[in-house]
Amino acid sequence: MAQKTNIIPEPAETKASIILGHFTVNKKTQIILHGIGHENAFFYLSAYLKNYYDVVLLSWMDTPIVTNAIHLRYLKTAKPVTGAYTLTVNKDGVYIDGDDAEGVFHGVQSLIQLLPPVKGKPFDLPYLTIRDYPRFEYRGMMLDVGRHFMPVSFIKKYIDFLALHKMNYFHWHLTDDQGWRIEIKKYPQLTNVGAWRNGTIIGKYPGKGSDNTRAGGFYTQEEVYDIIEYAEKRYVTIIPEIEMPGHASAAIASYPWLSCFPDKNTKLPESMRADVSKNKNGKLVQETWGVHEDVFCAGKDSTFTFLEGVLDEVIKIFPSKFIHIGGDECPKSNWKICERCQERMKKEGLKDEHELQSYFISRMEGYLNKRGRSIIGWDEILEGGLAPNATVMSWRGEAGGIAAAKLHHPVIMTPTTYVYFDYADSRKEDSLNIGGFLPLEKVYNYEPLAKELSADETKYIRGAQANLWTEYINNPRKAEYFSFPRMSALSEVVWSPKAKKSWSNFERKLPTLFKRYDLWDAHFSKAYFDINASVIQNAAKNGIEWKLESKKVSPETTIGYIFPDNTSTYSNYSKPIPIKETGTGRAMVIDTSLTFTIDLKQNFKVNKATGHSTTLKFAPHENYRANGAFSLVNGIVSETGLSNSDWLGWAGQDMDATINLGKVTTVNTIQVHSIDEPGSWIYKPKEVTVWVSDDGMKFKKLASSSDFHPDTLNTGYYILDLNDQKARYIRIVAKNSGTIPAGNAGAGSPAWLFIDEIQVN
Numbered sequence: 001m002a003q004k005t006n007i008i009p010e011p012a013e014t015k016a017s018i019i020l021g022h023f024t025v026n027k028k029t030q031i032i033l034h035g036i037g038h039e040n041a042f043f044y045l046s047a048y049l050k051n052y053y054d055v056v057l058l059s060w061m062d063t064p065i066v067t068n069a070i071h072l073r074y075l076k077t078a079k080p081v082t083g084a085y086t087l088t089v090n091k092d093g094v095y096i097d098g099d100d101a102e103g104v105f106h107g108v109q110s111l112i113q114l115l116p117p118v119k120g121k122p123f124d125l126p127y128l129t130i131r132d133y134p135r136f137e138y139r140g141m142m143l144d145v146g147r148h149f150m151p152v153s154f155i156k157k158y159i160d161f162l163a164l165h166k167m168n169y170f171h172w173h174l175t176d177d178q179g180w181r182i183e184i185k186k187y188p189q190l191t192n193v194g195a196w197r198n199g200t201i202i203g204k205y206p207g208k209g210s211d212n213t214r215a216g217g218f219y220t221q222e223e224v225y226d227i228i229e230y231a232e233k234r235y236v237t238i239i240p241e242i243e244m245p246g247h248a249s250a251a252i253a254s255y256p257w258l259s260c261f262p263d264k265n266t267k268l269p270e271s272m273r274a275d276v277s278k279n280k281n282g283k284l285v286q287e288t289w290g291v292h293e294d295v296f297c298a299g300k301d302s303t304f305t306f307l308e309g310v311l312d313e314v315i316k317i318f319p320s321k322f323i324h325i326g327g328d329e330c331p332k333s334n335w336k337i338c339e340r341c342q343e344r345m346k347k348e349g350l351k352d353e354h355e356l357q358s359y360f361i362s363r364m365e366g367y368l369n370k371r372g373r374s375i376i377g378w379d380e381i382l383e384g385g386l387a388p389n390a391t392v393m394s395w396r397g398e399a400g401g402i403a404a405a406k407l408h409h410p411v412i413m414t415p416t417t418y419v420y421f422d423y424a425d426s427r428k429e430d431s432l433n434i435g436g437f438l439p440l441e442k443v444y445n446y447e448p449l450a451k452e453l454s455a456d457e458t459k460y461i462r463g464a465q466a467n468l469w470t471e472y473i474n475n476p477r478k479a480e481y482f483s484f485p486r487m488s489a490l491s492e493v494v495w496s497p498k499a500k501k502s503w504s505n506f507e508r509k510l511p512t513l514f515k516r517y518d519l520w521d522a523h524f525s526k527a528y529f530d531i532n533a534s535v536i537q538n539a540a541k542n543g544i545e546w547k548l549e550s551k552k553v554s555p556e557t558t559i560g561y562i563f564p565d566n567t568s569t570y571s572n573y574s575k576p577i578p579i580k581e582t583g584t585g586r587a588m589v590i591d592t593s594l595t596f597t598i599d600l601k602q603n604f605k606v607n608k609a610t611g612h613s614t615t616l617k618f619a620p621h622e623n624y625r626a627n628g629a630f631s632l633v634n635g636i637v638s639e640t641g642l643s644n645s646d647w648l649g650w651a652g653q654d655m656d657a658t659i660n661l662g663k664v665t666t667v668n669t670i671q672v673h674s675i676d677e678p679g680s681w682i683y684k685p686k687e688v689t690v691w692v693s694d695d696g697m698k699f700k701k702l703a704s705s706s707d708f709h710p711d712t713l714n715t716g717y718y719i720l721d722l723n724d725q726k727a728r729y730i731r732i733v734a735k736n737s738g739t740i741p742a743g744n745a746g747a748g749s750p751a752w753l754f755i756d757e758i759q760v761n
Contacts, residue, residue: 017127084133138463140169146176149217177249199274246330290679299340328378358384426527617656624649652750683737692727
């Protein structure tokens with residue numbers, strides 16, 4: 001008989017005992033270690049009980065079998081991935097039998113989650129048997145400390161979070177344009193200079209100026225050794241990342257000769273500079289986000305000598321088989337005009353700069369391979385030819401991972417669309433973030449084994465990882481907020497058998513999980529309970545209605561609403577609410593059992609186009625379709641970036657929409673909303689043009705505009721004057737910016753065009 005527990009990740013098999021009952025953990029309970037190698041599990045369990053419950057248990061080594069005990073033992077299971085265990089609770093006690101020491105440790109994590117999620121004692125554990133094992137060998141989380149430094153105490157706490165979820169790899173992103181975070185004794189300037197920047201942009205890129213606050217920090221080698229030892233005791237392997245050949249600004253600021261052009265000043269727009277940087281020449285640590293063209297020079301042997309010196313110290317410190325060398329987002333503009341880089345290409349018979357990057361990566365790989373290490377790189381290392389023994393981390397979707405697996409290279413899946421935890425998990429975007437929208441359920445439903453791969457090729461998919469980039473995450477509490485509960489969802493993706501995964505069962509466990517977060521002092525997002533507010537077209541197709549839904553916390557959960565926002569009295573929601581005027585609506589989940597408030601505010605801007613039938617000549621990109629053409633006339637003007645679901649996006653293509661007003665109508669102005677965020681490859685339209693028609697067949701051009709009016713950090717609008725023109729059909733074309741110019745993020749790629757609301761007045 002199956003037994004339901006609140007353990008996350010879900011075990012492979014959980015069976016209730018045929019004998020009903022509970023084993024009580026009390027002050028006389030002993031922890032018995034059968035044989036050597038259980039010390040890590042023992043000390044972890046003892047510390048957990050002391051820290052969270054103020055309970056101290058007796059412990060004995062190799063004691064004869066006794067009752068009222070927690071037994072840590074070995075029992076081989078011959079599972080293909082290390083870490084399997086069996087956990088049994090009966091009248092005599094708890095028996096954790098691990099396939100190896102790691103398995104015993106994972107069994108302890110499951111025992112911990114059988115304990116109450118609040119402080120209290122004694123503990124009653126139901127009689128049951130759990131047989132469990134991991135699905136994937138690589139179960140990871142990446143934390144970026146290059147953009148914002150995180151203290152040692154938080155790094156250890158984050159490793160604890162991984163261990164509690166049976167995750168076994170911590171990818172530590174230690175270097176980037178905005179900071180170098182690890183001490184390298186051979187090159188002290190890396191931390192004397194490269195670990196610090198003079199300021200950070202205020203708000204979202206491109207920002208509203210600089211905060212003029214020196215920011216940074218680094219880890220001494222002694223601190224890193226301590227963190228590695230801490231992780232090893234929790235069976236977490238730390239993979240260090242040293243970025244190359246791009247994202248090198250902090251290193252170049254430390255040692256300018258690493259650049260193709262040492263005498264050129266760092267490119268940093270005046271509007272983004274800290275005051276202390278404004279009159280400063282030479283190389284600087286970057287103070288803003290995005291992709292920067294000053295990269296390691298591939299034409300100088302001294303560049304490779306430098307990086308080899310860095311890696312010599314890195315491999316001495318880190319025992320991990322893998323060293324991550326980045327390889328992503330490396331602009332080639334400097335290489336194209338660098339005499340040394342061009343000489344290198346000629347000497348090595350390289351046809352273009354992509355092959356030069358492949359040469360760079362392969363050369364560094366060869367150096368590490370000779371020292372018994374293997375490289376991991378982002379999927380750009382496929383471009384120009386894949387280094388012979390490289391593992392690929394596929395982040396730009398799954399295509400890179402699929403290509404690498406077909407070449408029989410190991411792959412770790414980490415696509416933006418499923419596991420980029422810096423994306424917002426709430427449509428409300430209640431804190432500054434990079435954009436994008438990644439709800440909990442989407443993370444949970446991710447499947448790392450791509451359907452495009454054959455059964456033989458899937459064996460090269462070693463697992464998956466979530467990435468927490470920290471451009472807009474500047475403190476540990478916010479890092480926790482963006483990690484949870486999505487890390488818990490990912491843990492079931494990478495640990496639990498596919499057949500055992502169930503979203504409804506995971507949902508059932510969430511209330512207990514949230515209490516456990518409180519116990520762990522883990523700051524977490526409550527977006528799961530968000531009110532799902534959607535705007536729908538009315539039956540007559542000439543207006544809109546406001547539809548409200550929410551997860552039920554209990555049978556008594558209800559939703560109250562106000563519209564317009566001119567009273568404090570909430571009405572009970574029962575069906576979609578007609579919205580016929582501009583105004584603000586408010587909604588609230590009403591449930592006395594909640595310890596936090598869930599509410600929502602929605603601004604409506606009703607105009608002559610709102611809710612009317614609209615068609616698109618070109619379909620938007622599959623990742624940015626929102627509610628199709630209706631999103632352009634739903635009365636909602638997005639006041640934030642892409643975490644709002646209303647934006648429609650086109651890559652390298654125009655937006656061409658036609659609105660049917662239902663009858664000939666007098667039109668005075670048209671307002672079209674867009675985004676301008678070049679750092680994210682998003683460009684405002686070159687021009688917006690309007691045509692009108694009475695019959696939908698013959699259109700005449702009335703107005704055009706290339707004047708973009710910013711209204712937030714990255715959004716704005718075009719306004720076109722039609723001078724009281726009469727029309728039934730209105731056609732609006734927003735011209736795509738085209739190819740992204742050299743020197744910018746995504747140079748050479750199609751520009752993205754995003755359009756939200758079209759207002760007709």
